[in-house]
Amino acid sequence: MRGVLMARRANRRAGSTGLHIGGFERMSLVDWPGQLAAVVFCQGCGWHCRYCHNPHLIPFRQPGRYAWEGILSWLEHRRGLLDAVVFSGGEPTLHPGLYAAMQQARALDFKIGLHTGGPVPENLFPLLPLLDWVGFDFKAPFPSYERITGHSHGEQALASFRMLRSVPVPCEVRTTWHPRLLSGSDLLDMARWLADAGCTEWVIQRFRPDGCKDRELCAAPIGEVPVESISMPGLNIVVR
Numbered sequence: 001m002r003g004v005l006m007a008r009r010a011n012r013r014a015g016s017t018g019l020h021i022g023g024f025e026r027m028s029l030v031d032w033p034g035q036l037a038a039v040v041f042c043q044g045c046g047w048h049c050r051y052c053h054n055p056h057l058i059p060f061r062q063p064g065r066y067a068w069e070g071i072l073s074w075l076e077h078r079r080g081l082l083d084a085v086v087f088s089g090g091e092p093t094l095h096p097g098l099y100a101a102m103q104q105a106r107a108l109d110f111k112i113g114l115h116t117g118g119p120v121p122e123n124l125f126p127l128l129p130l131l132d133w134v135g136f137d138f139k140a141p142f143p144s145y146e147r148i149t150g151h152s153h154g155e156q157a158l159a160s161f162r163m164l165r166s167v168p169v170p171c172e173v174r175t176t177w178h179p180r181l182l183s184g185s186d187l188l189d190m191a192r193w194l195a196d197a198g199c200t201e202w203v204i205q206r207f208r209p210d211g212c213k214d215r216e217l218c219a220a221p222i223g224e225v226p227v228e229s230i231s232m233p234g235l236n237i238v239v240r
């Protein structure tokens with residue numbers, strides 16, 4: 001796994017915590033709906049989604065902009081004022097220091113949220129007991145992951161999602177949609193798959209051009225999510 005090796009190298013440079021942090025949001029109400037959360041954006045992602053609106057967080061080679069120790073000490077003074085810490089990215093599960101950082105934030109009584117696409121299920125597994133909520137990025141029909149991410153990691157993402165479904169951790173399944181990347185038939189496949197898996201809600205986020213470097217995607221008309229033609233019994237589709 002090239003991404004994992006790159007993350008390890010970057011983490012050696014990041015210091016003892018092994019958490020390479022490219023961004024930090026002190027207060028957010030949108031990264032974990034319903035919770036007031038601080039958001040830690042981990043630096044580095046093994047995927048290259050064309051619609052990525054945080055492309056500066058993709059490379060592993062950039063030095064981290066924030067030290068975890070500094071964030072932790074800031075969090076100590078926000079106990080009781082914030083509900084949660086969300087680890088986002090990039091892809092946080094590629095960082096060996098994530099487990100320790102989550103433990104430390106939990107010890108301060110913060111709830112722990114995670115944004116992940118699940119590229120490495122064996123990295124996700126040990127984190128499960130620490131998680132209070134997950135935002136899982138369902139990129140495409142699993143056999144078509146390469147079209148979106150540049151890597152054929154659909155099986156890994158599927159294994160991660162099955163793992164998340166097997167534990168009592170609330171999980172929001174969400175998909176970024178651009179009609180140039182996911183057709184109506186792709187969305188229908190995904191909806192069918194979620195309904196068959198027993199999911200009751202699917203969040204579809206319309207592509208937003210902010211931060212995206214792909215000019216073709218930014219220029220293309222988007223239109224409305226074809227909710228009616230992909231509806232499934234028992235699956236509530238929420239468009240954001």
Ligand code: SF4
Nearest residue numbers: 045047048049052090
């Ligand atoms: S997985 Fe997320 S961070 Fe990585 S390239 Fe895709 S959108 Fe960007």
